[in-house]
Amino acid sequence: MVNTVTGAIAPTALGLTLMHEHIIFGYPGYQGDVSLGGWDAERARTEVKTQVALAQSFGVKTLVDATPNECGRDPEFLKAISEETGLQIVCATGYYYEGEGGTTYFKFRSALTDIAKEIYDMMMTEVTVGIGKTGIKAGVIKLASSKDVITDYEKVFFLAGARVAQETGLPIITHTQEGTMGPAQARLLTEAGVPPNKIMIGHMDGNMNLAYHEETLAYGVRVAFDRCGIQMMVGMPFDNQRIDLFAQLVQKGYVERLHLSHDVICSWLGRPLEMPAPVAELMKNWHLGNVFQNILPGLQAQGLTDAQVRQIMVENPQALFS
């Protein structure tokens, strides 16, 4: 069964699924900007519902919210959105990578206690009992590493998450910074005993090297091009490059282990974010319709069949959760 924010469902009920998005997200530190930021629930609802309606217009039934615990994850808000829109939402347990996460909490505790056990207990509680007092269970384990390194801090989360995944059968989804450390993540998690079919290495579309993707896929894991539409960050490719490389991976026979998503943030926590005009132009397709409006049509122009579209968007998420 799959834990959604409104209860457990069968994997076959997932339907068309976006594997890595954010209903709301804030970089740690947003909590301090209360005077000019703060939480405007009505603004957030409007922004989120606009994106959800767009996704649903293409038949999306389920969204995996990959927001780490310390980046504003709010299971009750997700539950309200799910109930109001009918979108099934799976939320995550896990902390963000060292460079952009809220690291001081567990770093401070590590001087005094065994944080490996604390983090394992936290994740295990969140997937089996619930998050806080909500009774809402996380349905995926989210792990994240830095550019060109999995730091010691991050490794503690990887090993705790691997243990929880083994003991519960829940899937793991990851963040690779700028598409680096894909093979290292795959090796660490599979050597820790996680079945490779339960691992989705994320943000791999930050790297446009075919051999690097095959090196990662050789571990038997899944690979996600889950930042479709992001064209402004350092090292990030354009969507046409994503389409070309993804099509090559399909042609090489990896279609059963490939995923597409956007890493969209429907509503930012903190102050509303205004993008400068040139950035906004590059980011104009960063929304929950981009995979359907641009990426899949681009792939179909390179020979992707309707059955393969269904494989990537429906059957692969179902297999990851089964």
Ligand SMILES: [Zn+2]
């Ligand atoms: Zn993300």
